[in-house]
Amino acid sequence: MSKKKGLSLEEKRTRMMEIFFDSKDVFQLKDIEKIAPKTKGIAPMTVKDVLQSLVDDNMVDCERVGTSNYYWAFPSKALNARKHKLEDLQKQDSQAKQRKVSLQKAIDKAKVGRQDTEERSCLLKELKALREERTQLQAELEKYRECDPQVIEEMRKSNAVAKDAVSRWTDNVFSIKSWTKKKFAFDDSRINKAFGIPEDFDYID
Template identity: 75%
Template sequence: MSKKKGLSLEEKRTRMMEIFFETKDVFQLKDIEKIAPKTKGITPMSVKEVLQSLVDDNMLDSERVGTSNYFWAFPSKALHARKRRLEDLKKQHEEGKQRQASLQQYVKKAKEGRQDTEERAALNKELMTLRKQKETLNAELEKYKDCDPEVVKGMRKENVTAKEAVSRWTDNVFAIKSWAKRKFSLDDSRLDKAFGIPEEFDYLD
């Protein structure tokens, strides 16, 4: 007979949120440690870790009063959190589209009246990579469009992925600028002005 598989962290987080959404009540840690194992199958030893992960992700509110910690969450807060996440992704997507358009214009100009070179082939390959990244962002937006409650489980991971994607876009822009400076002897200010790159453009902290 196979051994019963335990709950994953994301399953525990989802079930923990159900306790607060279903009861719409405020609980002390000791109360949750009693309720969660009985009603949701969450082991007592993992209750504190699950609660802290939800607080860290701003899904759950916590306040210390005297010697006791209190926790609460309401469905409206989760909905607002998902809406903010959706708006952030839309903004990142729009910024990506603008950068891609600038790069496409640059590639078009670089091709005019010139023979194919290894550098141009590399640039075309880079453009294809950017297009695939754009498709990935579109797919992410599609997942979030209806603010599906299931999205809450993946928010932490998706936030890291989105930040990495922005960093890759930034890498691409700097790489193209560096290539253009060597190829056409252009300085930063002329390149930024020609392709609409803001002076403060840089990596995210």
């Protein structure tokens, strides 16, 4: 045969509360220590600890009179305690819902200005094209580095023109970033991520 399973702490607490609710009387510890094992099956060695846990949770009242402690608990108090607990939980639920609404508004606000626009797409395409052109010019310059000086000079001029163009667009990008910062209070990393701008983006030396 399997060994009988003992009562859990919560089961012991529930049964001990039944002692108070059924009798609506006031007890001393020695009274509870006699009643609990006989009528509720609570192990004698655990009665004091279970009772103290109920006192600590304000479910059972305790008052010292002379040299003795007296314990009591009435259903009306338990009902009020449950009502207060329910009110606290409802308040927490309401606060959580308000917090959720507030966070959603913050998210919606943060999304403003991050939508893809035709202007943004054009700027990014032109910036990409200029970068590609700059890469090609640098490759050409390297290719003719040891060739005709006149060709090299022409390449340098072309490269200078491309560099000026890139600088102008770099100015435009920084202007857009500056406007975005003021308008939406975004930091650099957030703006870079939104517009696909590399973190090391800067003017060409």
